[in-house]
Amino acid sequence: MQSTDVTQRFLFDNADARGQLVSLELAYREVLAKHDYPEPIRALLGEMLAASVLLSTAIKFDGLLILQARSSGPLSTLMVECSSDQELRGIARYADDITGDDLTDLMPDGVLAITIDPDDGQRYQGIVPLEGGTLAGALEGYFANSEQLPTQFRLVADGRVARGFMLQSLPPDRQTDPEQRAATWEHLSILANTLSAEELISLDNQTVLRRLYHEEDIRLFDSGPVIFKCSCSAERSGNAIVSLGREDALALLDERGGEVAVDCQFCNASYRFDRDALEELFEAAEERARGLH
Known part of the structure; x- marks a missing residue:
């Protein structure tokens, strides 16, 4: 039986772009089972879990990636840790009288910190405002400003399943003409934007890519496992x-x-x-x- 908790990389053969998909069920449910979270927080925490896996595969390192959103609003903290071996844990802190249904309501003045804590070497942290009303939008802003890598994210979670999709531009290799590269990225990005939340959460990875890029030459690599694991002892x-x-x-x-x-x-x-x-x-x-x- 195929695992429900996997991450899988894909690469375009004729374009300087790559992507990653993640699906979480058991690990997501184990995180939620530790606390009785309200429904909006269950969804946002699921998006954070999926995002942390995508980031841990996009940023090459051995160690721990910490994704933390903080705000003075009703939802004060969302925090997820993902190791380079894709071992996850996460937590949320919120007011007892919490109101609101989305990120804008719950974390109105929020900031997002992305911390890389390598096994060897120096710790690195990037901080961006939680702008655009979604976690995906904030992450896209981080990569545009800090990494100078055009990147798109699609994140969705419903309390049972969390899914994530990432599309990222690569340095010039297959296409060296700037205009051609820009046109290709725009084309791939427009297609990515047609992916609905319902499709992402319900379709398998091969079907998602076939639905988006059936005219492109894509290599879909073997999937890797993702698990819930707490590092306490x-x-x-x-x-x-x-x-x-x-x-x-x-x-x-x-x-x-x-x-x-x-x-x-x-x-x-x-x-x-x-x-x-x-x-x-x-x-x-x-x-x-x-x-x-």
């Missing part, structure tokens, strides 16, 4: 406590009645440490510190 939670320092950590332990809990906001896992566990954490940290000298 007892070790990471313990390191967070150690970072407080022994005195403050033990004071917190007494304040909390003999047990410190570290809760993961993404998956709701809870890691609990009593006095013996804390002492072991600090002894291990001190042992590691001595080993560095």
Whole structure:
């Protein structure tokens, strides 16, 4: 049985353009199952999940991509993390009395931050306003201004399925004449704009591409899996406590009645440490510190 959670790249043989498609069902549902989100937020979070996968394939790196939208509106935070291995997790923060149905209503003054946190090398972050009323529009603005790569996004999610489509111009190779390149990009972009939300969410990748580009020579590459995976762990939670320092950590332990809990906001896992566990954490940290000298 074919996986419902996949991403798949396609390439035009006679044009300097490429694309990516992503389909999420199980991973999307696992993210939603961790919290009781209102319907508009379920949809926007699904779009963010799909977008993060598209970005993680468009930007070559090994590490973590963090897509975060912030606003002073009813929806204060949307945050999704996607690794270069396409492992996803996501979360939303919103007011109890939330009103509104779309991005403009929920995040009226929002900004979108795209952060690349590589395994090796420096962290990079780009920030753009959430303009145009859609996440797709904000991402297109980011690539136009920051990357100088004409890029189109189509994103749709309905609480059950999240789908994404990306079309991106490439540096001159197959077409070196500027006018010819511009005409080809305009042609491909116009066709991409005919893709409806209903078609994107219901059709398989081959059918989507055949529907849009049946007159073009396209290579559709093998699909890759996408999964929900939270990066929290007892070790990471313990390191967070150690970072407080022994005195403050033990004071917190007494304040909390003999047990410190570290809760993961993404998956709701809870890691609990009593006095013996804390002492072991600090002894291990001190042992590691001595080993560095």
